[in-house]
Amino acid sequence: xxxxxxxxxxxxxxxxxxxxxxxxxxxxxxxxxxxxxxxxxxxxxxxxxxxxxxxxxxxxxxxxxxxxxxxxxxxxxxxxxxxxxxxxxxxxxxxxxxxxxxxxxxxxxxxxxxxxxxxxxxxxxxxxxxxxxxxxxxxxxxxxxxxxxxxxxxxxxxxxxxxxxxxxxxxxxxxxxxxxxxxxxxxxxxxxxxxxxxxxxxxxxxxxxxxxxxxxxxxxxxxxxxxxxx
Numbered sequence: 001x002x003x004x005x006x007x008x009x010x011x012x013x014x015x016x017x018x019x020x021x022x023x024x025x026x027x028x029x030x031x032x033x034x035x036x037x038x039x040x041x042x043x044x045x046x047x048x049x050x051x052x053x054x055x056x057x058x059x060x061x062x063x064x065x066x067x068x069x070x071x072x073x074x075x076x077x078x079x080x081x082x083x084x085x086x087x088x089x090x091x092x093x094x095x096x097x098x099x100x101x102x103x104x105x106x107x108x109x110x111x112x113x114x115x116x117x118x119x120x121x122x123x124x125x126x127x128x129x130x131x132x133x134x135x136x137x138x139x140x141x142x143x144x145x146x147x148x149x150x151x152x153x154x155x156x157x158x159x160x161x162x163x164x165x166x167x168x169x170x171x172x173x174x175x176x177x178x179x180x181x182x183x184x185x186x187x188x189x190x191x192x193x194x195x196x197x198x199x200x201x202x203x204x205x206x207x208x209x210x211x212x213x214x215x216x217x218x219x220x221x222x223x224x225x226x227x228x229x230x
Contacts, residue, residue, distance in 0.1 A: 050172040071143035088116040
C-alpha cells in the first residue's frame, strides 16, 4: 500500500512540474518581442519632361538621377501635357505603317525601344533622325538618341509616372535650370533622351494586332503596329 501511494504521489508531482514548466514557457513566449518581417523599399520613379526646355529627367525618390536632351512634338502636332504612366515596354519593335514594314535596325523610325504611355498612340522611343534631338520635330511622341533610349529603358518599369510639362515652372526650373544653364544631374553624366508622340486620332501602337509575324525575323520578340511616329 505504501509503495502504491508513493508511486501515485510521485506521478502527481511530476505532472504538476510539467504543467508549471509549460505555463512558464508559454508566458515567456507571450512576453517576448514579436519580430516583424522586413519590408522591401519601393523606389518611386518619375520621368519629368519639359517640353519648353526639350529636356527629360529621371527622378528617383525626389533625386534627379539622369538628364537627357529630347525631341518633342512640333507646333502642328504638339506633345500632350499632363501626368501619364508607362503602360508597355518593347525591345526591338517592328514598324508597320501604310503597308510598309521596317525591321529593327538603323532605318527603323522608332529605334530599338518603345515605352508606350497610357495615352493611346504616344510613347518614348528612338529615331532614325538623330539630328532631330533637342528640337520640336516629332508628331507628339518623345524621341531619344539610341544609347540614351537603351539606357533609360533599363532604368524604368511599367507603371512609372511620366509628367509632360508644357511651360517651364518651379519644378522644371529646379531640375533643368533657367533654360540656358541646365542643372546637372545629381549623379551620373548627362545623356540624351527624347519622347515622340503620334496624333491622338491616329493609333500609333496596336498591342493586339492581328498582323501575321514576319518569318524573316524570328529573333524579334514583339511586332508592333506603329503609325506616324516621326
